[in-house]
Amino acid sequence: MEKEMVVVLDFGGQYNQLIARRVRECNVYCEVHPYYISLDKIRQMQPKGIIFTGGPNSVYGENAAACEKEIFELGIPILGICYGAQIMAHLLGGKVTTAPVSEYGKTEVEINTQASLFRDVSETTICWMSHTDYIAEAPEGFQVTAHTPVCPVAGMDCPEKGLYAVQFHPEVMHTVEGMKMLRNFVMNICDCRGDWKMDSFVETTINAIREKVGNGKVLCALSGGVDSSVAAVLLAKAVGKQLTCVFVDHGLLRKNEGDEVESVFGPEGAYDLNFIRVNVQERFYQRLAGVTEPEQKRKIIGEEFIRVFEEEAKKIGAVDFLVQGTIYPDVIESGLGKSATIKSHHNVGGLPDCVDFKEIIEPLRMLFKDEVRKAGLELGIPEYLVYRQPFPGPGLGIRIIGEVTEEKVHIVQEADYIYREEIAKAGADKGLGQYFAALTNMRSVGVMGDERTYDYAVALRAVCTSDFMTADCAEIPWEVLSKVANRIVNEVKGVNRVLYDCTSKPPGTIEFE
């Protein structure tokens, strides 16, 4: 059975990856290529459909992004979105001009529900607009299928030629019925079957990696988090022992985490790869001694991590490829403009500069977190690793307020373990984005067995969030909280008080530092 594919031609817009994601939600494989890809290449790929994305240019601009006009003669259905719609209109003889009023944001659009792109869509529907130019006149042979009070051609089509266009962005959530429109294009107009699943992603990616890597040597920094784990397993399945994974145990991991990672990826594990665990706990504790300022801790941990990795990479010698577990949200984030540095984790210089390599491989670049998890399950990675909650790179270093010491790491590891254990037992983790224990820098008076104590307070945190940019404090059942508090005070030496953090983000952040 031939593989179905939709090609997204990237004209530089900000939602391009999102279009690909939406197509894949229809279970149709999708690739993003630059708008200047040759027609021969497109023919070779035999796509069932092509989507032109938005873009920042004007079709009349000096370096306006334009594809070859013959693309419209290939007999492959094409959907133009925003700039993609304008370039289609422009190349086919329509008229594109600067709109008298720019439309930006949610806009009511009147549509022709007879048009095949708008099957089952409401006559008036909210769409996301973001444009300064617009199509003033559709090209000959096209009919107008949508309009707004200020945009005469918010949609147009020429079904005989398989050409469709919309001025708004059906791929973003704010276009309420956008998914219906994209589904109409992919399933009804392009006539896709929709049988692409994660196993096909895994298979194609493994084949592509094999082809790219050849006999080359590959290096991967494995953290034990879901992204780097899935990336490592994909590489291991593709090139086996040509891959070396370096796992730096900085002594700031959760209880048992280092051993768990080793049991999955190490010599006793299921994968045929070279695994190096670097135990540098002491080295990190020494570097962190006396340091209390959060950003300084982050910096030290980040820099030391890179140094350790660099030393290991030198031992291995020059490698051809470096694997990064970059996923789609990272791609979007790095594409956004400058914003204030609240915490430096998004600005930390990564690994690439410290290693001698030819090329980076980012096999998960096109996937969202839930898709990475699906791929992980498909690859046979244990569920507890696949569904592991996010864990910051500097680890417990930023969950211990004030100076980090080995003793404090031990306290927070034990408290956190109890917390996670009780949440799991009670099945209270549904809907929680992240939950953990942190060690406050506060000591207070308590009484235990007639003795006065002067010990630390542990803070428990649990938040509901889907994007981690904002978060609500989670309502953990009281019985669970009081059981956790009891167990921590009884079982963890050095703790005599447990507090629950009721702050949302903003104004709080998820981590304490």
Ligand code: XMP
């Ligand atoms: P905040 O604390 O900024 O956390 O609300 C948002 C998400 O980012 C994670 N986080 C980090 N991840 N390095 C990381 O890799 C860091 O320094 C860091 N600080 C916060 C945090 O766990 C949450 O998921």
